[in-house]
Amino acid sequence: MALSDEEQRLLEQMEAALAAEDPKLVNALRGTSARRVHRRRAALAGIGFFVGLGLLIAGISINPFLSVLGFVIMVAAAVTAIYSWQHVGGSADAGNGRDRAKSSQGSRAQDGQGFMDKMEERWRRRRDEGL
Numbered sequence: 001m002a003l004s005d006e007e008q009r010l011l012e013q014m015e016a017a018l019a020a021e022d023p024k025l026v027n028a029l030r031g032t033s034a035r036r037v038h039r040r041r042a043a044l045a046g047i048g049f050f051v052g053l054g055l056l057i058a059g060i061s062i063n064p065f066l067s068v069l070g071f072v073i074m075v076a077a078a079v080t081a082i083y084s085w086q087h088v089g090g091s092a093d094a095g096n097g098r099d100r101a102k103s104s105q106g107s108r109a110q111d112g113q114g115f116m117d118k119m120e121e122r123w124r125r126r127r128d129e130g131l
Contacts, residue, residue: 048077
């Protein structure tokens with residue numbers, strides 16, 4: 001069943017209001033997510049890294065300036081790839097990922113504290129038994 005002109009207009013107004021209010025939700029519903037963008041950027045940075053490596057190697061025999069340029073491209077591509085790859089996993093559930101990271105750090109700190117307490121207790125026992 002087709003929508004009337006007025007219903008179509010109201011639907012467009014509602015879509016525009018939703019897009020203005022919550023753009024992340026609209027992007028998630030459209031299927032274009034930040035995760036896809038970061039993944040694509042990381043892949044392009046990987047290609048850029050190999051282009052820089054090629055310039056570095058070619059510059060050795062042709063011109064030292066090409067080697068320097070290749071190295072700079074490699075470093076920039078590596079930094080971009082690392083930055084983008086870190087955001088690939090975190091963009092979908094940014095809040096949940098941070099909460100999980102905080103809780104895992106907290107549990108590591110508690111485990112680490114427990115480990116240190118055990119080691120100190122063992123040290124005290126050995127010292128007391130040795131006297």
